[in-house]
Amino acid sequence: MATQQTQTLGRLLLTPAVALLFVWMIVPLGMTIYFSLLSYNLLNPGMERFVGLENYVYFLTDPAFLASLRNTLVLVGSVLLITVVVGTLVALLLDQAFVGRSIVRLMVIAPFFVMPTVSALVWKNLLMHPVSGMFAWIMTSIGLEPIDWFAQYPLFSIILIVAWQWTPFAALILLTALQSLDEEQREAALMDGAGAFSTFLYITLPHLARPIAVVILIETIFLLTVFAEIYVTTGGGPGLQTTNIAFLIYSQALIQYDVGGASAGGLVAVVIANILAIFLMRIVGRSLEV
């Protein structure tokens, strides 16, 4: 239906966005690739020299890389598991008829709007502090030893905080999906004598499969680059226990000023993210009718 005139206009209007994004993607990425082949430290300016793939060999064989890769996978995997399971349960609960839906909905979604630096510091100090934190008080009240969260389970502490931030996202998306589920289908299943559990297993869960996949893939993009929560609480420590790949590269770049090494690490992060991105693109692409 588009006329020649609209076609030309369309191309004209699309160009700025495409050009800007292209430059934004290509220039820094090209520089990262170039730097990754150099021995280049900001503390020794003028000493840059070409070293080939040495930075990659160094980065990939560094024990810190393996530790941070492990931490990244544990962090992403645990947060995904918690948010999807808890999110599904919360969504199922909020889909029931109850008094005060809109207020409860607001309370549930609120953590998603809290900036990462705030949630990390509030959890670390007000809730998880080993002496005066809320958790310590609850543990003591029921006669247990309080846990020194960040000393004993540093990575798990980060996981809890990040999971709290992302559970509302999962719950809200799954709730939206539940509400589009055909009520009659569920009623019919119940009428035919299916129990509540098998109705959930055979009707509700298959319906949620795609939204859950979308939640997993979108969360993965953001969870791979968790940074602020680590930056303001543990600084990657103790040792390397809470260093993920994003934090490792940050510390190589802006603490050790190792431009070459950080660039090689950055490209490794890009490759890991891209492998996951391919899956997301497939799913989103399928739902797209242009």
Add this chain to the structure above:
Amino acid sequence: MARRDSASRVFVSTLAAWVVGFLIFFPILWMVLTSFKTELEAFSTPPSFLFFHWTTENYATVQERSDYVAHAMNSLIIAGGSTLIALLIAVPAAWSMAFAPTKRTKDVLLWMLSTKMLPPVGVLVPIYLIFRDFGLLDTRSGLILVLCLGNLPIVVWMLFTYFKEIPKDILEAARMDGATVGKELIYVLTPMAVPGIASTLLLNFILAWNEAFWTLNLTTSEAAPLTVFIASYSSPEGLFWAKLSAASTLAIAPILVLGWFSQRQLVRGLTFGAVK
């Protein structure tokens, strides 16, 4: 919603939903309560829930100690500026893809989304060096630029999913009546596109306000927004919980209100239209 709900069932689900809602919301509630305590009470065990000496002095101290207003101004300028510029670039692009699609439109959209998959840490080094060489470190304009480009794909996508829902028949009808492309744009499309643009603006503003990778790495003081302002409370100096809570409450209050308004758009916005 023809569900046969007995009164007792509604009672049980009401109770359960409120308990769950309260538990999820508790950290925020606790933070707000603590912000009105004295430092001594904030740190005391057992904690006092409501019966403490309510005070607003922490808010005054926070403003005095770390200048909340200046940081909030930076957040406003950076989040607002990057959102508005992104809209300026994205509205024409989304319009063109929704109303004058070509064979390549789908590829362009997916390619745009793929730039969002690029982890920021992958380009941290070059961006930092470019910023250093062009004197953009710790400037608001630098951050506006980076956040604008970083969120541009999401903005284009959100707008595209909204624009696509505008019925094309209306355009046909307007054209039959002799409307030119320009008139069509101003009198027919714009009024129908405003709600979608408004929700895109809101969601993107929230994302930019809470962005905590580039803001932490590219600013120190002059251009520092609230994310960095809060990070300055990460190294404890004596008793600081009440002050931390007051600062945190101030930092999230405006966005929490906006966020609650935009929660319905959140789903389609952040899932790129895959879940509505």
